[in-house]
Amino acid sequence: MRRPSVPALVVLVGGLLLADFLIVNESLGQLASIVVDLAILVAAGAALAAVASLGLRRSMDLWRRRGDPLGAGFVLVGIAIILVAGLRPGSEGAADPAVRWILVALLIPIGATLFGLLFVFTLLAARRSVASRDRAATLLVAVAFLTLLLLLPLGGDAGAWLGGAARWALEVPIAAVFRGLLVGIAILAAVFAARTMLGIGPRDE
Amino acid sequence: MPNVAELVDRLVRFVGEVLSASTLRFDILTTLAVLGVMLIFLQLVARPVSRWVTRDAGGLGGVGRAMALAAESGTDAVVSLGAGGLVRSTDALARLQTVAALPILGHVARAAARSGVSLRVLTNDPLAGVLAAATIDASHEATVTPERHGRSRIVYVGEGRAVGAGLSLSAAARPAAAVAVGSLREEAQLYLEGLGGTAGALHAGTADAAQAPAPIMLATGVLIGPELYQAPADLRSEVEERTMVTSANRLIGVALALIVIGSVLAFVGVFDLRAVLLGVAPE
Numbered sequence: 001m002r003r004p005s006v007p008a009l010v011v012l013v014g015g016l017l018l019a020d021f022l023i024v025n026e027s028l029g030q031l032a033s034i035v036v037d038l039a040i041l042v043a044a045g046a047a048l049a050a051v052a053s054l055g056l057r058r059s060m061d062l063w064r065r066r067g068d069p070l071g072a073g074f075v076l077v078g079i080a081i082i083l084v085a086g087l088r089p090g091s092e093g094a095a096d097p098a099v100r101w102i103l104v105a106l107l108i109p110i111g112a113t114l115f116g117l118l119f120v121f122t123l124l125a126a127r128r129s130v131a132s133r134d135r136a137a138t139l140l141v142a143v144a145f146l147t148l149l150l151l152l153p154l155g156g157d158a159g160a161w162l163g164g165a166a167r168w169a170l171e172v173p174i175a176a177v178f179r180g181l182l183v184g185i186a187i188l189a190a191v192f193a194a195r196t197m198l199g200i201g202p203r204d205e
Numbered sequence: 206m207p208n209v210a211e212l213v214d215r216l217v218r219f220v221g222e223v224l225s226a227s228t229l230r231f232d233i234l235t236t237l238a239v240l241g242v243m244l245i246f247l248q249l250v251a252r253p254v255s256r257w258v259t260r261d262a263g264g265l266g267g268v269g270r271a272m273a274l275a276a277e278s279g280t281d282a283v284v285s286l287g288a289g290g291l292v293r294s295t296d297a298l299a300r301l302q303t304v305a306a307l308p309i310l311g312h313v314a315r316a317a318a319r320s321g322v323s324l325r326v327l328t329n330d331p332l333a334g335v336l337a338a339a340t341i342d343a344s345h346e347a348t349v350t351p352e353r354h355g356r357s358r359i360v361y362v363g364e365g366r367a368v369g370a371g372l373s374l375s376a377a378a379r380p381a382a383a384v385a386v387g388s389l390r391e392e393a394q395l396y397l398e399g400l401g402g403t404a405g406a407l408h409a410g411t412a413d414a415a416q417a418p419a420p421i422m423l424a425t426g427v428l429i430g431p432e433l434y435q436a437p438a439d440l441r442s443e444v445e446e447r448t449m450v451t452s453a454n455r456l457i458g459v460a461l462a463l464i465v466i467g468s469v470l471a472f473v474g475v476f477d478l479r480a481v482l483l484g485v486a487p488e
Contacts, residue, residue: 025227043292050331111367184431192434
């Protein structure tokens with residue numbers, strides 16, 4: 001069941017922001033600014049509530065020995081380390097060197113390690129795609145293989161020809177498909193955004 | 206006490222003062238162009254069901270069957286809202302994909318509610334989690350299954366794009382079906398590998414054009430690029446509407462084929478269709 005108040009609010013706010021975009025008016029600008037600030041405030045409140053809820057839930061998991069106590073312990077220790085580093089007396093908050101060190105020395109290397117798996121998983125996925133004989137996936141793998149051949153680091157005339165073919169493939173067919181996708185995405189994203197703002201959708205099942 | 210006329214007079218004066226204190230941010234042509242674009246979009250958005258496509262985008266029509274299998278096997282289903290979130294510090298197009306994922310979550314949640322399957326929703330954004338909870342509430346309300354509401358849960362996987370991928374790779378649970386829709390970028394391959402490696406069926410969709418290969422290689426049903434925004438409009442189309450669109454499309458196809466064939470025949474001087482169909486004398 002749709003509640004008309006939500007689309008009405010969205011249309012009101014959307015109209016206000018659109019009017020502020022088109023018209024220079026001090027009152028209108030202040031109103032739009034208040035609305036944007038309110039949205040940021042609500043989002044920040046929701047984020048804080050979510051973190052508090054996460055901490056509480058993990059504490060209960062640890063206390064009652066349910067779920068994944070080890071994971072809960074890691075989450076709580078992580079929250080505590082960042083809170084201590086960012087909120088201790090004299091700390092510079094998110095810009096504090098301790099917080100930055102935690103990010104640079106721990107989180108980024110862990111993330112990079114995870115993304116290092118991409119090479120292995122991409123090859124495995126390609127092998128499975130060919131094995132499953134899915135047409136789109138097989139075509140994708142075949143084109144990827146062809147592109148790989150074009151990018152072989154060969155010298156001489158053959159290397160120059162392959163390099164030229166690779167550049168042509170990048171600038172003509174790949175660019176055409178990619179830009180076509182982007183144009184389609186842009187049009188339908190705008191239509192979808194407008195539908196969402198106006199609360200327009202298909203009938204309920 | 207002012208009468209109605211005075212009130213209207215004051216209102217008109219107030220509006221006049223506001224207008225006189227305002228200037229256009231752009232020149233008149235640009236402003237008219239922006240408003241014109243808005244008008245065209247309003248015309249486009251007024252039709253909630255897309256006109257030309259009647260196929261089952263992303264294989265989402267098969268979600269009901271997957272839920273039936275999940276109910277039989279006693280497992281759950283997983284829906285990931287991608288890694289864009291709604292209030293995370295990422296670009297607007299990534300966040301819009303999370304909004305587009307919510308109707309798809311609603312579709313899956315209704316199928317899960319009917320089948321009595323518990324649903325796990327993965328998100329890395331607290332506000333997206335709140336909206337996902339509201340979507341699941343609405344699904345149980347729509348299917349009159351409030352007693353099954355407690356089985357579903359929202360899992361906040363943590364901040365960042367890598368954490369969702371890490372969680373999906375390390376999770377031991379084996380869901381019957383997994384749906385990953387929303388913004389998937391450099392983590393797409395890992396995320397889908399983790400979900401698809403354990404799930405019986407995997408549906409994936411992202412409007413991040415550069416990441417199209419990951420869903421194509423790993424998912425059984427895919428929504429690539431614009432299809433992610435198109436799918437919500439087609440999810441709940443009535444059978445009659447689809448039939449009408451299919452019929453109309455076929456008629457258009459027949460008309461186009463006639464025009465092409467007629468043109469070719471007329472061009473080579475074999476036969477002029479206009480003489481038969483329209484009664485126009487051959488030149």
